[in-house]
Amino acid sequence: MNYKSSYFIITCLAFGFAFLYIPILSMVVFSFNASKLVTVWDSAHSPTLKWYYALLGNDEILDAAWISLKVAVINASGSVILGTLAGFGLARFSQFRGRFTLNAMTTAPLVMPEVITGLSLLLLFVALEQLIGWPAGRGITTMTIGHMTFSMAYVTVIVNSRLATFDTALEEAAMDLGARPLKVFFVITMPIIFPAILSGWLLAFTLSWDDLVISSFTSGPGSSTLPMVVFSKVRLGVSPEINVLATITITVVTLMIVGVSLWMARRAKLDKAAD
Amino acid sequence: MTTSGGAAVKSAPWKDPSARPYVQVDRVTKAFGDFKAVDDVSLKIYKGEIFCLLGASGCGKTTLLRMLGGFETPTSGKIFIDGEDMTGVPPYERPVNMMFQSYALFPHMNVEENVAFGLKQDRIPKAEIKERVATMLDLVKLGDFAKRKPHQLSGGQRQRVALARSLVKRPKLLLLDEPLGALDKKLREHTQFELISLQDKLGVTFVVVTHDQEEAMTLASRIGVMNHGEIVQAGTPSEIYEFPSSKFVADFVGSVNMFEGKLIEDEPEHVRIASDDMGGTIYVSHGISAPPEAIVWAAVRPEKIFMSTAQPAGTDNVVRGAVQDIAYLGDLSIYLVKLPTGKVVRVTQPNTSRHAEAITWDQQVYLSWDATSPVVVTR
Amino acid sequence: MKTAAYLRRFGISGRGLVVALPYLWLLLFFVVPFVIVLKISFSDIDLAIPPYKPLLEWVGKNSLAIKVDFNNYAFLFTDRLYINAFLNSIKVAFISTVLCALVGYPMAYGIARSKPATRNLLLLLVILPFWTSLLLRVYAWIGLLKANGVINNVLIWMGVINEPLTLLYTPFAMYVGIVYSYLPFFILPMYANLEKMDWQLLEAAEDLGCRPWQAFYKITLPLSRNGILAGSMLVFIPAVGEFVIPALLGGPNALMIGRVLWDEFFSNRAWPVASAVAILLLILLVPFMMWYQSVQARESAGAR
Ligand SMILES: Nc1ncnc2c1ncn2[C@@H]1O[C@H](COP(=O)(O)OP(=O)(O)OP(=O)(O)O)[C@@H](O)[C@H]1O
Ligand SMILES: [Mg+2]
Numbered sequence A: 001m002n003y004k005s006s007y008f009i010i011t012c013l014a015f016g017f018a019f020l021y022i023p024i025l026s027m028v029v030f031s032f033n034a035s036k037l038v039t040v041w042d043s044a045h046s047p048t049l050k051w052y053y054a055l056l057g058n059d060e061i062l063d064a065a066w067i068s069l070k071v072a073v074i075n076a077s078g079s080v081i082l083g084t085l086a087g088f089g090l091a092r093f094s095q096f097r098g099r100f101t102l103n104a105m106t107t108a109p110l111v112m113p114e115v116i117t118g119l120s121l122l123l124l125f126v127a128l129e130q131l132i133g134w135p136a137g138r139g140i141t142t143m144t145i146g147h148m149t150f151s152m153a154y155v156t157v158i159v160n161s162r163l164a165t166f167d168t169a170l171e172e173a174a175m176d177l178g179a180r181p182l183k184v185f186f187v188i189t190m191p192i193i194f195p196a197i198l199s200g201w202l203l204a205f206t207l208s209w210d211d212l213v214i215s216s217f218t219s220g221p222g223s224s225t226l227p228m229v230v231f232s233k234v235r236l237g238v239s240p241e242i243n244v245l246a247t248i249t250i251t252v253v254t255l256m257i258v259g260v261s262l263w264m265a266r267r268a269k270l271d272k273a274a275d
Numbered sequence B: 001m002t003t004s005g006g007a008a009v010k011s012a013p014w015k016d017p018s019a020r021p022y023v024q025v026d027r028v029t030k031a032f033g034d035f036k037a038v039d040d041v042s043l044k045i046y047k048g049e050i051f052c053l054l055g056a057s058g059c060g061k062t063t064l065l066r067m068l069g070g071f072e073t074p075t076s077g078k079i080f081i082d083g084e085d086m087t088g089v090p091p092y093e094r095p096v097n098m099m100f101q102s103y104a105l106f107p108h109m110n111v112e113e114n115v116a117f118g119l120k121q122d123r124i125p126k127a128e129i130k131e132r133v134a135t136m137l138d139l140v141k142l143g144d145f146a147k148r149k150p151h152q153l154s155g156g157q158r159q160r161v162a163l164a165r166s167l168v169k170r171p172k173l174l175l176l177d178e179p180l181g182a183l184d185k186k187l188r189e190h191t192q193f194e195l196i197s198l199q200d201k202l203g204v205t206f207v208v209v210t211h212d213q214e215e216a217m218t219l220a221s222r223i224g225v226m227n228h229g230e231i232v233q234a235g236t237p238s239e240i241y242e243f244p245s246s247k248f249v250a251d252f253v254g255s256v257n258m259f260e261g262k263l264i265e266d267e268p269e270h271v272r273i274a275s276d277d278m279g280g281t282i283y284v285s286h287g288i289s290a291p292p293e294a295i296v297w298a299a300v301r302p303e304k305i306f307m308s309t310a311q312p313a314g315t316d317n318v319v320r321g322a323v324q325d326i327a328y329l330g331d332l333s334i335y336l337v338k339l340p341t342g343k344v345v346r347v348t349q350p351n352t353s354r355h356a357e358a359i360t361w362d363q364q365v366y367l368s369w370d371a372t373s374p375v376v377v378t379r
Numbered sequence C: 001m002k003t004a005a006y007l008r009r010f011g012i013s014g015r016g017l018v019v020a021l022p023y024l025w026l027l028l029f030f031v032v033p034f035v036i037v038l039k040i041s042f043s044d045i046d047l048a049i050p051p052y053k054p055l056l057e058w059v060g061k062n063s064l065a066i067k068v069d070f071n072n073y074a075f076l077f078t079d080r081l082y083i084n085a086f087l088n089s090i091k092v093a094f095i096s097t098v099l100c101a102l103v104g105y106p107m108a109y110g111i112a113r114s115k116p117a118t119r120n121l122l123l124l125l126v127i128l129p130f131w132t133s134l135l136l137r138v139y140a141w142i143g144l145l146k147a148n149g150v151i152n153n154v155l156i157w158m159g160v161i162n163e164p165l166t167l168l169y170t171p172f173a174m175y176v177g178i179v180y181s182y183l184p185f186f187i188l189p190m191y192a193n194l195e196k197m198d199w200q201l202l203e204a205a206e207d208l209g210c211r212p213w214q215a216f217y218k219i220t221l222p223l224s225r226n227g228i229l230a231g232s233m234l235v236f237i238p239a240v241g242e243f244v245i246p247a248l249l250g251g252p253n254a255l256m257i258g259r260v261l262w263d264e265f266f267s268n269r270a271w272p273v274a275s276a277v278a279i280l281l282l283i284l285l286v287p288f289m290m291w292y293q294s295v296q297a298r299e300s301a302g303a304r
Helices: A007-030 A050-056 A059-092 A098-109 A114-132 A140-167 A168-176 A181-210 A212-217 A226-235 A240-274 B006-011 B059-069 B111-121 B127-141 B153-169 B185-202 B213-219 B237-240 B246-252 C002-009 C014-041 C071-078 C080-112 C114-131 C136-147 C150-156 C171-195 C198-205 C212-223 C225-240 C242-247 C257-266 C270-302
Strands: B022-030 B035-045 B050-055 B077-081 B096-099 B173-177 B205-210 B222-227 B230-235 B257-266 B269-275 B280-284 B295-300 B306-308 B320-330 B332-338 B344-350 B364-368 B375-377 C056-059 C063-068
Touching: A007 A240, A007 B050, A007 B246, A007 B332, A007 C080, A007 C114, A007 C136, A007 C171, A050 A240, A059 A098, A059 A140, A059 A181, A059 A226, A059 C014, A098 A140, A098 B237, A098 C014, A098 C225, A098 C270, A114 A212, A114 B006, A114 C014, A114 C171, A114 C257, A114 C270, A140 C014, A140 C080, A168 B035, A168 B280, A181 A226, A181 A240, A226 A240, A226 B035, A226 C136, A226 C242, A240 C114, B022 C212, B035 B059, B035 B230, B050 B185, B050 B213, B059 B077, B059 B096, B059 B173, B059 B205, B096 B153, B096 B306, B096 C056, B096 C198, B111 B127, B127 B153, B127 B222, B153 B173, B153 B185, B173 B257, B205 B213, B213 B237, B222 B246, B230 B237, B230 B246, B246 B295, B246 B375, B257 B280, B269 B295, B306 C056, B320 B344, B344 C270, C014 C071, C014 C270, C071 C080, C071 C270, C080 C114, C080 C257, C080 C270, C114 C171, C136 C150, C136 C171, C171 C225, C171 C242, C198 C212, C225 C270, C242 C257
Parallel strands: B050 B205, B050 B222, B096 B173, B173 B205
Antiparallel strands: B022 B035, B022 B077, B222 B230, B257 B269, B257 B295, B269 B280, B295 B375, B306 B364, B320 B332, B320 B364, B332 B344, C056 C063
16 A cells, blocks of 8 residues: 655665675676686777687586586476475375474475585485495486485475465365366366476576585586586686676576566466456 | 534534634645545544544545545645644654554554553553553453453454554544444444444544445534545535435435436425426425526435325325335335336335235335425536 | 275375375485484594495494494584684674675565565566576675775775775675675565565554654564564575585685585595584584474464
8 A cells, every 4th residue: 555665775775786786797797808807807809709609619618517407407397296296285285194294304405504415415325325236326316316305395385385375265166066186186276386386497497507515415427517617617716708607697597587477477467357 | 313422513613613623624635646536625623523534435535534644645735633734744743543444453462562552652651551551441341351462352352452542542633444344233333332432431533434324424423425535515414414415425325316307496495396207396395506497306315205005185296106126124114116207216114013004016106205305406 | 086995995095195205205315314424423434435434343243333433523522623613604604694684674675665566576686696596696706806806996996995905705705795695585585574564553653653763663673573583594594504605705714614514525535524514513503493494384374
């Protein structure tokens, strides 16, 4: 009804967003800088796409990106399945044995420091290998399992909170009309929570794509992901190619987020119109 | 119809041009963008009144009230309270308290803390706060609920906490926004009378917003009927009911049969109207100010129409019709009578005897009314 | 339907199957690993692959000996390095949480009180950085903070300073990096809480004589307690074990426990010591995690 903000609040917002965006914008700007010093603007030769070409020729980065992409896609798909099941169970089955544990197990990975998760997963894989011979060595499989374990927790939260806000009456009406539970899930529930599942997939993808710590623990020789390569480069100082990589990431993410938001806003409007 | 409103009503200060109004709203307009939620409203409210703002949803009642409370700034015009210009005076410095439409009880405080909140703000000594809160809670019969949180109370109890919280500061002016909206009918009627007796006891001036005309009738010393941001008529409940100034007011307050017609006789002490609507002539025993031949409307209240099987004497104010529908409401019955012109007239008859002469469906009846009954409106 | 009835006879229902899969997954890959970490934290370091000795050992032909070794823990408590790292991590995480709250609360408040259309845009702007890589965003600060970085260049150009300031590889840089990375984690739950706020309560408080800031202090602040707690927990818990930011911005002296664990594991190959560090860190954080979960439960139940 009333939208009041004092100048103090507006100032805070302005500074807050400046704080969030200046670093990002600086990377974008300096990705076009010709100088190898990165942050010293070489106005004689800039802007230039030189580092973009350099990145395209960098096999180390491209190989790592390919591995990251594979892991991220498998992880996102697996996490969505596990997370949707868990989220659905938590939201719709009010009482079952292990509910408390499941709830705790899906909340803890959200806040668990990554070094602990990473270390514990690695030790598990080592122990399993000793015990049953699987997984033989570490690589894409172990990394994906590690990523899925914490990504699914995020998907669970998203699906759970979406289901909590939507009326069970719809599902009950469908059952009343004779649909079996499984059919109800695919015909009624699924389409309604689809935006949540999509957000979950995208989030799981991003979490995996960005992950450094858990990957470092669970990867094996020859399976370095993009963040691992970036990390080792960044430790040695700034590098113009990383700015290019950042700019590309930001562009893709922005387009994706804006696109999905617009699509969801339209969907919400249609839903409202249908009411 | 009951009227009330403490001392103010008996002296009727609004009839006295020299009386000083307690609240004066002077040509106030509030626009949201292009839309005028309150449009050039002027009002005078006197000490000790219960003034009801009555109108349909969205007509600007809450907006007007919020301007009195200081939560909205008028786009133009001025508000005076006790003779002081309120422009630029924030809510926390006005001698006014408000009871919100949603009650706005603080969920993290219990009943006692909610009621004490305003007093603590004024740095009143602890002992006095305790005593005043206790007295107030007794007054609204919530003494036993002092330690409960708002979510542990029923709707009616919450409403009384909100009332206690706004009254405990002894404001000179209390603004109530649909105070009884959330209550069921029985509790609402009960609380209406409680409000009146409280107001009598404390001598506070009330401005009450409602869209329930019955509630307005019960509570008000005067009613201001609002439509599209304007006050279309202000007056005592009986003035509003008996002498509506426009079709809108006549229609909005109570139910009414409206006959459209042309003025064919216009004398200082009577008029006669030929109504195609009714299929006859209407004789009214008071003059009106309208040009000859003007199109006017005669409003006749359902309870002022007589219904009989035998033809009454005279030709004015009489019409024949067939009973189309009957609704039995216990204390009275409503008859819908269809005239040959096609118009349906609403008639109410008290069920005074158990074996009322049986007027039934499809029966031909005569409808008639006194010459004093119709009210003629020109807009 | 037949098969369902058949399965139910054995206590297997459709519902059970739905939750069994994620349940077992998390049990195997999230809970069991901690048991193994616990076990290894009691083992001896060994120069083998894997670099620890088994807890169970055959001594003689028919007897099995359990060797529980508290040396790793004793080691952690005797070497000041570890205790300092723990204390420092808590300090850094705590200060970062307070900073996040100071920056994030007014932002969340401003967003919650803006018009719905603006609100969605602002929220999008908060979420967007969260979707771009953390590593890259931390990297951006290196470019801003280093000796010939953007901030120093701008300050010199403006004539504020003559010599570049040492900003990078300082505690300051680390705090900036942590606050920057974790800010959305504070703002989002804070916003979710403030969005449910009934702003009319503030009007009621003003009506009863409060000045706007008093109304904020007496009404808004206590009512948004759960949001503050949830947001703080989402910042504090992971920040205690943070590795990347201290490693990149904090310089060699930034003693954070996450970094110590990493170095023990990767540089020293001291897996049992790393495990003991992890277990102690976990013991430290579990109470906060449980607190977080109860705050979440209260928040979703809508209680104040
Ligand atoms: N902040 C605002 N911005 C824009 N329009 C508003 C605002 N507040 C009120 N309005 C509009 O002003 C008109 C009057 O609103 P108000 O709340 O005063 O109505 P009301 O008479 O109290 O109605 P109700 O009986 O439903 O409470 C409505 O059409 C409403 O949409
Ligand atoms: Mg209203």
